[in-house]
Amino acid sequence: xxxxxxxxxxxxxxxxxxxxxxxxxxxxxxxxxxxxxxxxxxxxxxxxxxxxxxxxxxxxxxxxxxxxxxxxxxxxxxxxxxxxxxxxxxxxxxxxxxxxxxxxxxxxxxxxxxxxxxxxxxxxxxxxxxxxxxxxxxxxxxxxxxxxxxxxxxxxxxxxxxxxxxxxxxxxxxxxxxxxxxxxxxxxxxxxxxxxxxxxxxxxxxxxxxxxxxxxxxxxxxxxxxxxxxxxxxxxxxxxxxxxxxxxxxxxxxxxxxxxxxxxxxxxxxxxxxxxxxxxxxxxxxxxxxxxxxxxxxxxxxxxxxxxxxxxxxxxxxxxxxxxxxxxxxxxxxxxxxxxxxxxxxxxxxxxxxxxxxxxxxxxxxxxxxxxxxxxxxxxxxxxxxxxxxxxxxxxxxxxxxxxxxxxxxxxxxxxxxxxxxxxxxxxxxxxxxxxxxxxxxxxxxxxxxxxxxxxxxxxxxxxxxxxxxxxxxxxxxxxxxxxxxxxxxxxxxxxxxxxxxxxxxxxxxxxxxxxxxxxxxxxxxxxxxxxxxxxxxxxxxxxxxxxxxxxxxxxxxxxxxxxxxxxxxxxxxxxxxxx
Amino acid sequence: xxxxxxxxxxxxxxxxxxxxxxxxxxxxxxxxxxxxxxxxxxxxxxxxxxxxxxxxxxxxxxxxxxxxxxxxxxxxxx
Numbered sequence: 001x002x003x004x005x006x007x008x009x010x011x012x013x014x015x016x017x018x019x020x021x022x023x024x025x026x027x028x029x030x031x032x033x034x035x036x037x038x039x040x041x042x043x044x045x046x047x048x049x050x051x052x053x054x055x056x057x058x059x060x061x062x063x064x065x066x067x068x069x070x071x072x073x074x075x076x077x078x079x080x081x082x083x084x085x086x087x088x089x090x091x092x093x094x095x096x097x098x099x100x101x102x103x104x105x106x107x108x109x110x111x112x113x114x115x116x117x118x119x120x121x122x123x124x125x126x127x128x129x130x131x132x133x134x135x136x137x138x139x140x141x142x143x144x145x146x147x148x149x150x151x152x153x154x155x156x157x158x159x160x161x162x163x164x165x166x167x168x169x170x171x172x173x174x175x176x177x178x179x180x181x182x183x184x185x186x187x188x189x190x191x192x193x194x195x196x197x198x199x200x201x202x203x204x205x206x207x208x209x210x211x212x213x214x215x216x217x218x219x220x221x222x223x224x225x226x227x228x229x230x231x232x233x234x235x236x237x238x239x240x241x242x243x244x245x246x247x248x249x250x251x252x253x254x255x256x257x258x259x260x261x262x263x264x265x266x267x268x269x270x271x272x273x274x275x276x277x278x279x280x281x282x283x284x285x286x287x288x289x290x291x292x293x294x295x296x297x298x299x300x301x302x303x304x305x306x307x308x309x310x311x312x313x314x315x316x317x318x319x320x321x322x323x324x325x326x327x328x329x330x331x332x333x334x335x336x337x338x339x340x341x342x343x344x345x346x347x348x349x350x351x352x353x354x355x356x357x358x359x360x361x362x363x364x365x366x367x368x369x370x371x372x373x374x375x376x377x378x379x380x381x382x383x384x385x386x387x388x389x390x391x392x393x394x395x396x397x398x399x400x401x402x403x404x405x406x407x408x409x410x411x412x413x414x415x416x417x418x419x420x421x422x423x424x425x426x427x428x429x430x431x432x433x434x435x436x437x438x439x440x441x442x443x444x445x446x447x448x449x450x451x452x453x454x455x456x457x458x459x460x461x462x463x464x465x466x467x468x469x470x471x472x473x474x475x476x477x478x479x480x481x482x483x484x485x486x487x488x489x490x491x492x493x494x495x496x497x498x499x500x501x502x503x504x505x506x507x508x509x510x511x512x513x514x515x516x517x518x519x520x521x522x523x524x525x526x527x528x529x530x531x532x533x534x535x536x537x538x539x540x541x542x543x544x545x546x547x548x549x550x551x552x553x554x555x556x557x558x559x560x561x562x563x564x565x566x567x568x569x570x571x572x573x574x575x576x577x578x579x580x
Numbered sequence: 581x582x583x584x585x586x587x588x589x590x591x592x593x594x595x596x597x598x599x600x601x602x603x604x605x606x607x608x609x610x611x612x613x614x615x616x617x618x619x620x621x622x623x624x625x626x627x628x629x630x631x632x633x634x635x636x637x638x639x640x641x642x643x644x645x646x647x648x649x650x651x652x653x654x655x656x657x658x
Contacts, residue, residue: 102639193639
């Protein structure tokens, strides 16, 4: 974590190349330093933050008055920081009866903002309330609903409920941060007295970081995968030397407890949808033994999406994991107890997060908690099924490594494809793919379910859908072709899109063979294809020429033609299962 | 600690916090003499001085100093 003064210096850099995010900040205490800290952390994360700071202590006016400067600024994110200090001040002015509704009053105010149509497409980030234990009642405050302690805790609890009701409301857990750091670190009385700032200089980078965690998660920048070293990271000792009975794990032996608790945390991340992988310098069998046999292992082989244990470098293994998962390095976290390995990974893999684990494994968890690595902007119970899907993909990739040539590998997959026209069973999936396919999509024409059904009824249109399964599993419907007559002799490829999951399996060749077959039997002699470039489909720029199509000279767009009569079916290793 | 030694450390702190190449503080130096020394960077200076000398200023001290000399008096009194 950079210090405040270092964040401040970042602002002097040239930010012209960075994408900009507009954030409005309204607080009831002095927020100038928080502004600087948020901008600094923004730069660290690759954004230039255009920040509007509402005038001092004008939260209500700025947020409720439609003519305010804050409205005029039109921010993407509105950050609201109402402090426990000011809440406590207000609390002290109220009668005991009025104090009873302190939390409710605040919640009603926030609800009115969340419901305001002006903020409907903005994200509201609201700081919850770090407790100030005023000891007016001592512990007895727990029995007194009008006490500040009681009202603050009620407020924090109800904010969680509110955040579930309003999709545009995100709580920035300042109270959680104070639980971690301690009130004496978060708050500095002499700074507060002389400036009205309730956050200490030391706390600011952490607070700003928590704000930007939420902003980045909403922007789609978040961690998806955790890669683990094994020896002295996931258990104490070295499995290859100490053996199954010798490694430290569980509550019995040595510092085993620390590792068990780390595993419990990893397991919860997995259940939340984080993909868990292993990268370890070990024999695969040796490395897997604890997962299979050690009674105190919390993590099982089932929990690991990709298991890379061999004598290649960590860098190579992490790259392999990246290829299998097909996610960016910037969405990966790598945990390793060895500083040397950490540095090599950091230096060679740009974007990956490598926490500087403390020396004492007993400190691992508390340190990891402080980093808040896995912020997210959404959660659904379906997220947890992801592991299975990646395990299947990992098996395919590890098989491909054992073959020296591609053809042998493809043959060994036992691929089968079912070719079918559009039916009432596959129409929803065809329409869904039509809406979603971006990369492998030659013309990116989007069709709705109704349009797909209509084409199925039209005898002039040839409609084809393809599934693909292999010995590892079924990929389902993965490619769609729509062919329309151009003239008596010519068929036009109106639509060709494919799921990127099945790239490099010969599916393109198989699809073209099928197209030509159909064209021939319907009496066509020429097939014309077109590539319409978008920002996302560059990968198929050379699709038609690569398949043997000839570019039509003089055409105003990228048009290609193929002669049906002279076409030689392409070799591929996919067996056709036809059904109509 | 000697007054001279404190000044030497303060010069370093001011350079670091205010991002200055060089500064020569004296007893009479005040905020008006250094452009970067404003009410906000003042707080950064205080926190940096507290950390360097492992002391804590009272709220009153922070608000009443008129120049660096008085700051040094406070540091010496700790």
